[in-house]
Amino acid sequence: MPNHLSGETSPYLLQHVENPVDWYPWGDEALTLARTGNKPILLSIGYSACHWCHVMAHESFEDAEVATAMNQHFINIKVDREERPDLDQIYQTALHMLTQRHGGWPLTLFLTPDQKPFFGGTYFPKAPRHGLPGFLDLLPRVAEAYYARGEEIERQSASLLRSFANMLPSASLATPAFSEQPLDQALTELEDRFDSVNGGFGDVPKFLHPTELEFCVRRYFATGNAETLHMVVHTLKKMAEGGIYDQLGGGFCRYSTDQHWSIPHFEKMLYDNGPLLRLYTDAWLATEDPLFKRVVEETAEWVMREMQPSVSASTDMRGGGGYYSTLDADSEEEEGKFYVWDRAQIAQILPPEEYAVVAPYYGLLRTPNFEQKHWNLEITQPLAEAAVAIGIQHEEAQQKLASARRKLFIERELRVHPGRDEKILTSWNGLMIKGMARAGRVFERGDWVQSAALAVDFIRSTLWKNNRLLATCKDGKAHLNAYLDDYAFLLDGLLELMQAEFRQVDLDFAVALADVLLEQFEDKQAGGFFFTSHDHERLIHRPKPGLDNATPSGNGVAAYALQRLGHLLGEFRYLQAAERALGLFYPTLSRYASACCSLLVTLEQSLAPPQIVILRGQAPALTEWKKALGCGSPYTLVFAVPLELLGLPPGLNKPAARDNTVNAWVCQGVKCLPEISDLQELLRVCEIQGKIGSSIING
Structure with missing residues (x-):
C-alpha cells in the first residue's frame, strides 16, 4: 500500500512512496495527528541526489521491521530540503544546538507534537556500526524517552527557542559608519x-x-x-x-x-x-x-x-x-558508476595513438584513484609535457585529445545515467x-x-x-x-x-x-x-x-x-x-x-555606487556601442535600451540622438553626466569613472 506521499511533486518524496513506512508530507494532516494523538514526530529531511539518503532508505525505510517500529511509535514526516529550505534551516540549526555537531543529509530529528526537536542525528545504520547506534534499537528508546522525560524535554525546548531568538541580529540604536575595514x-x-x-x-x-x-x-x-x-x-x-x-x-x-x-x-x-x-x-x-x-x-x-x-x-x-x-x-545504486572508468575499457575504445595522449593526461598511468579499482578522470600532466614525452607536436596532441574525448563521451552516454x-x-x-x-x-x-x-x-x-x-x-x-x-x-x-x-x-x-x-x-x-x-x-x-x-x-x-x-x-x-x-x-x-x-x-x-551606462539607439549601432564597452569590470552596468521601447521609468527613458544613432548616459549612483554622442568619448569617460569608483572603494 502506498503511503501519503503519492500526491507530491518532489521526486525525493516520490522515491519513498512505496516504502512500508507510513510517511506523510509536512502539513496540517500529519501535525494534527501528532497533536491529537500525543505522538512524537520522526522528521526525515533529504534530497533526491543525496547518496547517504539512498543508503538509509535502502537499509531502513524499505525494511519491514524498521518500518513497523517507526509506524508504531511515531508520526513519520518526509521533507525535501530543496522544496522546504525553511524547515531545513531551522532543524539543521536545532541539531547543531542539541549535539554541537554539524548537520547534513539525511537529517533525522525527533520532534514533540508542537514541532520542537528533542533528539536527532543524520545518517543512522539499521544495526550499530562505525560507532553509530542502530536505528532499529534507537526508535523504541527515543519513543520511551519522549513519554518518560516530558518535563526535561520541555525545559530543553524552552532553552532551544531562546537560543533561536538570540540568533536574530539586533538593530543598534545608531546607524553604524560604514568603512572598508x-x-x-x-x-x-x-x-x-x-x-x-x-x-x-x-x-x-x-x-x-x-x-x-x-x-x-x-x-x-x-x-x-x-x-x-x-x-x-x-x-x-x-x-x-x-x-x-x-x-x-x-x-x-x-x-x-x-x-x-x-x-x-x-x-x-x-x-x-x-x-x-x-x-x-x-x-x-x-x-x-x-x-x-x-x-x-x-x-x-x-x-x-x-x-x-x-x-x-x-x-x-x-x-x-x-x-x-x-x-x-x-546510478544503478552505485555512487559514481556513470563517471568512472576501467583503464582497459578506455584502451579498447581509443586507437593506440589517442590512448598514448589520454593515459598520461588523465592519470591512467597511475594507480586507480577511485575505490582502488577505477579511475575518475583528472588532469595529472600538462598536455604539452605529454606531447613531448610521446614525441608529437602540441597541436597534434590537442587534436588527438579532442578526438578521444568525443569517443569517450559517446561511449559514456550509452551507460545508465544518474537520476x-x-x-x-x-x-x-x-x-x-x-x-x-x-x-x-x-x-x-x-x-x-x-x-x-x-x-x-x-x-x-x-x-x-x-x-x-x-x-x-x-x-x-x-x-x-x-x-x-x-x-x-x-x-x-x-x-x-x-x-x-x-x-x-x-x-x-x-x-x-x-x-x-x-x-x-x-x-x-x-x-x-x-x-x-x-x-x-x-x-x-x-x-x-x-x-x-x-x-x-x-x-x-x-x-x-x-x-x-x-x-x-x-x-x-x-x-x-x-x-x-x-x-x-x-x-x-x-x-x-x-x-x-x-x-x-x-x-x-x-x-562606491556602481557606474551605470545607459545606451539608447537603434540596431546595429546600439549593438556596436555595447560591444565596444565590453564587460571588463563587475563595477559597471551597461543597459542597451532599444528606441522602440516606450513607457520606461525616467532613469531609462532617455531621448533619441538627433541622427537616430546612439546616445549614452553615464551615471555614478544617482549622479549622471551630460549625454554623450561620440563612442570614443564614452570609452574615455567610462575608463575615468571606473578609476574614480575604485579609488572611492579604497579610500
Missing part, C-alpha cells in the same frame, strides 16, 4: 584559510566556495591586488583540472572528498554551477586563460544539454525552459540565469542568453501567480510560498539578463519582485529580510540569514540587487531598504567578515 578583514581571513598548494579554503571535505571567490575577483578588479587574484586563479585551475570537474561532460560536482579535488561526491547541483559559470567568466576577463573559457563553454553546454528542456520540448510543460535541480550521485531531479526551483534558477546571462554577454553567445531568457519566461508564466512567486514546479504543477532566496536570486539574475538583452517585460518583473521583497519580507523596524514572508506558515523560528552557506545569503543578494535597481531607477525605497539591511548586519560583518561575502559586496557597492 570589513573588506580588508575578509581578505585577511581568506588568505589565512587559503590552501596555497591545492587551492580552495579550509580542509577536507573541500567545497567550492564560489561566493568567497567572487568577492576576491571583485577586490582584484577594484585594487589590482595580484595576491587576491592568485587565490582565485590557483583555486579555479586546480578545480578545473581535478576530478570534481566532469572532464568529459562539463559541470562541477558538489564537493571533493580529498584535498586534491580528485574524488568528488558525484552529485551535480544547479546552485553550484550557476555561480561558477559567472566566476570562471570573470576570471577569464582578468586573465584570458583558455582553460577558464573552455570550462565555461563546456559547463554551459552541459546545462543546456542535461539541465534544461530543449526549446522544441518546452511546450510539454515538464520544464518549459526552466532549469532542473540536480543530477544524482548514484535527474526535474523540479524547477525558483531560487536556483535565479542563480543559473545570472550565470548563463553573464557568460553569454561576455563570450557573445546569444544561445546562452536565450537559455537564461527561456528560464525567466517559464518562471514568469508558471511560478508567478497573483503577483507572488511560488517556490517549486514539477510537471507543470507549481506550489509552495516562495522564500527570500527565490525573490533575491531571481531579481539579481534579471539585472544581469537585462544587460545581456534588454526586455521591458524583465524590467517590469524586476520591479514587481523588489516591491514584494519590501512588502512581504523586510523587517521595517529592525531592518533586513526574513527568510519567509509575513504570511508564511508559522514555524518554531523565523530566520533572518546573513551568513553565506552553499548558496549566498538571501539578505546579501537582496540588498545588493535592490541597491542596483535603486540606482538604475532612482528609487530611494530600494536604496533605503538595502541600507537598513546593511546596517543591521554590519556588526556581524565586523566579527565574521569572510563568512558574509555577499553582504560585503553590498557594503562595497554602498561605499
Whole structure:
C-alpha cells in the first residue's frame, strides 16, 4: 500500500512512496495527528541526489521491521530540503544546538507534537556500526524517552527557542559608519584559510566556495591586488583540472572528498554551477586563460544539454525552459558508476595513438584513484609535457585529445545515467540565469542568453501567480510560498539578463519582485529580510540569514540587487531598504567578515555606487556601442535600451540622438553626466569613472 506521499511533486518524496513506512508530507494532516494523538514526530529531511539518503532508505525505510517500529511509535514526516529550505534551516540549526555537531543529509530529528526537536542525528545504520547506534534499537528508546522525560524535554525546548531568538541580529540604536575595514578583514581571513598548494579554503571535505571567490575577483578588479587574484586563479585551475570537474561532460560536482579535488561526491547541483559559470567568466576577463573559457563553454553546454528542456520540448510543460535541480550521485545504486572508468575499457575504445595522449593526461598511468579499482578522470600532466614525452607536436596532441574525448563521451552516454531531479526551483534558477546571462554577454553567445531568457519566461508564466512567486514546479504543477532566496536570486539574475538583452517585460518583473521583497519580507523596524514572508506558515523560528552557506545569503543578494535597481531607477525605497539591511548586519560583518561575502559586496557597492551606462539607439549601432564597452569590470552596468521601447521609468527613458544613432548616459549612483554622442568619448569617460569608483572603494 502506498503511503501519503503519492500526491507530491518532489521526486525525493516520490522515491519513498512505496516504502512500508507510513510517511506523510509536512502539513496540517500529519501535525494534527501528532497533536491529537500525543505522538512524537520522526522528521526525515533529504534530497533526491543525496547518496547517504539512498543508503538509509535502502537499509531502513524499505525494511519491514524498521518500518513497523517507526509506524508504531511515531508520526513519520518526509521533507525535501530543496522544496522546504525553511524547515531545513531551522532543524539543521536545532541539531547543531542539541549535539554541537554539524548537520547534513539525511537529517533525522525527533520532534514533540508542537514541532520542537528533542533528539536527532543524520545518517543512522539499521544495526550499530562505525560507532553509530542502530536505528532499529534507537526508535523504541527515543519513543520511551519522549513519554518518560516530558518535563526535561520541555525545559530543553524552552532553552532551544531562546537560543533561536538570540540568533536574530539586533538593530543598534545608531546607524553604524560604514568603512572598508570589513573588506580588508575578509581578505585577511581568506588568505589565512587559503590552501596555497591545492587551492580552495579550509580542509577536507573541500567545497567550492564560489561566493568567497567572487568577492576576491571583485577586490582584484577594484585594487589590482595580484595576491587576491592568485587565490582565485590557483583555486579555479586546480578545480578545473581535478576530478570534481566532469572532464568529459562539463559541470562541477558538489564537493571533493580529498584535498586534491580528485574524488568528488558525484552529485551535480544547479546552485553550484550557476555561480561558477559567472566566476570562471570573470576570471577569464582578468586573465584570458583558455582553460577558464573552455570550462565555461563546456559547463554551459552541459546545462543546456542535461539541465534544461530543449526549446522544441518546452511546450510539454515538464520544464518549459526552466532549469532542473540536480543530477544524482548514484546510478544503478552505485555512487559514481556513470563517471568512472576501467583503464582497459578506455584502451579498447581509443586507437593506440589517442590512448598514448589520454593515459598520461588523465592519470591512467597511475594507480586507480577511485575505490582502488577505477579511475575518475583528472588532469595529472600538462598536455604539452605529454606531447613531448610521446614525441608529437602540441597541436597534434590537442587534436588527438579532442578526438578521444568525443569517443569517450559517446561511449559514456550509452551507460545508465544518474537520476535527474526535474523540479524547477525558483531560487536556483535565479542563480543559473545570472550565470548563463553573464557568460553569454561576455563570450557573445546569444544561445546562452536565450537559455537564461527561456528560464525567466517559464518562471514568469508558471511560478508567478497573483503577483507572488511560488517556490517549486514539477510537471507543470507549481506550489509552495516562495522564500527570500527565490525573490533575491531571481531579481539579481534579471539585472544581469537585462544587460545581456534588454526586455521591458524583465524590467517590469524586476520591479514587481523588489516591491514584494519590501512588502512581504523586510523587517521595517529592525531592518533586513526574513527568510519567509509575513504570511508564511508559522514555524518554531523565523530566520533572518546573513551568513553565506552553499548558496549566498538571501539578505546579501537582496540588498545588493535592490541597491542596483535603486540606482538604475532612482528609487530611494530600494536604496533605503538595502541600507537598513546593511546596517543591521554590519556588526556581524565586523566579527565574521569572510563568512558574509555577499553582504560585503553590498557594503562595497554602498561605499562606491556602481557606474551605470545607459545606451539608447537603434540596431546595429546600439549593438556596436555595447560591444565596444565590453564587460571588463563587475563595477559597471551597461543597459542597451532599444528606441522602440516606450513607457520606461525616467532613469531609462532617455531621448533619441538627433541622427537616430546612439546616445549614452553615464551615471555614478544617482549622479549622471551630460549625454554623450561620440563612442570614443564614452570609452574615455567610462575608463575615468571606473578609476574614480575604485579609488572611492579604497579610500
